[in-house]
Amino acid sequence: MAHAQKVKRTGVIGLVIHCERREGCELSNKDIDMSRTHLNYNLAETIQPMKPEIFIKKRIDEVKHIKRDDIVYLVDWIVTLPKDVLADDQERFFEYTYDFLRDKYGIQNIVSAWVHNDEATPHIHFSFIPVVEIDGIERLKCKDILTKKELKRFHPDLGAYLENRLGYMPAIQNDATINGNCTIKELKNQEDLSLKKSLKNVYDHIEASKNIIVESNKINYETTNIFEKTKSLKKSHQVIDELKNTNKQLQSDVRTLSHLTLTQKKEIDSYRQMPLAKQLKEKNQVINNLYDSIFSLEKQIKDQEYDFSCLRNNYDRLENKTEKLKNQIFIHESFLSLIGLDKVFNEFKRIFTRNDYSINIDILKDICFKTIKKSAMMFKTLKERINFLSQQNISNKDVFLKKEQHSYKDIYEIGEV
Template sequence: MCYTLHTHREEMRGGIKVGYAVVHMMKIKSGAVGGIQSHNNREHEPKTNPDVDMSRSEDNYDLVPCDNYKRSIKEKLSNLVESSRAVRKDAVVVCNFIVTSDSETMEALGADRQREFFEDSVKWFSDRYGADRVLNATVHMDETTPHLHIGVMPITQDGRLSAKAIFTKTEMKAIQTEFARDVGEKYGLERGVEGSERTHLSEARFKEQKALEMANEHGAIAQELQIIAEDCKQELSEATRSLETVKQELSAMQDRKDTLQGEIERLEEVKSRANQTMKRVHETVNQQKPILLDLQKRISEAKSELSVVETAVKEKKAEGTEKFGWDGMAERIERARKEAGKDNHIKALEARISLLERFISLPQVKPLWEQFQALIGRKKPQKDHER
């Protein structure tokens, strides 16, 4: 949105020619900042504005110098904007004002008055929007009509970046009226009427304005392309990271596969040995099966006999308890002792008799014993022993 005042001279009030103040604004997005800086600071020879005479560019001067627009914009945003959110890519970061009049009026003012006019213009914008929000102020003397470029960052008093909130239609009309009243009248300039840019701008100013608009448009396109490039770069970076992740996962899976393959081979070998062992066990079992059956039979028979014996033992125990209970135990013990004593006496006699028989059997004694037996009328001991 642009508002301008007449820049040509007209016959006014008694034939006196009156000049009109020109204040024209163009919104600049971040993508076009580099182009505006190049144009204002004459960093490159303009190709779209043939009225620029680079041999006279040394006559240009700065009232608010700025060599790096992007850096200064970033610093001001950091210092003046309250929100921590990032600035949108398509946000208007600076509003570029062109301040001038028609070439005849400017020439009539002379160099010193021109400089005073531009200095007062910078002060007016600084007082109105804040000196800390003025990005640059450059006077171009190398074109047909001297003019001022002043950049104002649209930062509200409550710390918001919003050209829409500051430069409303009402504000733009107020700028035309109040600038002409506060600054223009001092230099014989009046407020003009609203009209088309082509009518109210001089030929040179019109060309320059179109060049700036083209730069802004191209900058916006370049910004969009940059955003697309950044998005593609980010997507490529994410794709690269994803690819690396997949590669790492594939490598880990391959390692796992190799480990599992080794484990499978080991288990197959264990299985083979186990099968061989089981085969030998089956063969051994088949070979020992008759023996095992025989042992099983014997165990069964032994269990049967054990059952019979256990039954008998139980019966004997019952009989012994009945027969050899505690009652009469002392009498039974005494009787057993006596019987054991008789047995011992008999055994002692038998031992003596055996000893006597061995003695009689001796060659020296045997004849004498036989004679003794004959004397007492008994049979020979030999015959008795033979019985």
């Protein structure tokens, strides 16, 4: 029976026009009966006599806030008169509702509290500026006021308050408001938007995953150049991380779609039991259309699951290629270490990568001399070891080359094993 509307700066005047029934108000609601507009009244007129737009500007200038157009300037609670409220209690119902909201959000933040009797169902618009005090400083912060917990507790708290004042419990809560503050139509609109948003997210994530796979296929895994292998490995890791993140988001959105579909099914079943749904013929048509929409969504979910499975297979293939690349790089590095060129290589790698994979000819010449010198030293060492092994009569098949360097003593002990 109640709904909270968040109003940004650009929407303030529109709400004021509607509440005060200024010129143009009929554009916001075709159900307004202008012949009964004189029956409307503002319960907050005495405590806030200023024009709403002037008061809002004045109050917001007094509090700390971010100057952005998307900030919520105003909250408008719309509380509809329940059908079970006695005719003699109608005015008291709105007065007590006003008292409840005034105490809850602060008298200093109230903009207006218009009771409308010129529409199909009487209701009150309680408009206030969402100000909270944090560490002694007043701040414009709607999200700290309209929290999920607050919205869930609103109807029970208001119902208990009215029961205490009226002497009986009005039908504040119903199937559409038991878990929130929306009418059936508003709740349906929100869920439809959630479905569309989740479905769009699924398509976007799948497209992103496909683009990532395309990029992964451009990686050269077969290059024999150690530097290119290193670059490919780095790029491969980036692709895997992006794919993991996209797939995680995709799974989340598919779960959301499944949950929303199940929720809609339950709601449709509850709508079938509503008296209005049984009385109005066109209601059944709406329900059937909703079922068709759900079947279509379920099919799309299955399609997304299949696409996700394909992406998962691509991800596994990519990981296998990456592992192969790691092994190849390890072999290259092991070879360089065994022939004593690992330090020279690291020096070359540092200079080469620092200069965006280019190198000065003089520096390259110096590194080549170092390589020749190191190679000559290693050749000399290997020759001495071969001669040593020959003198010891150690068979070649008993000698194993490993990454670690061995002394003559090590080689001798290997030969004795």
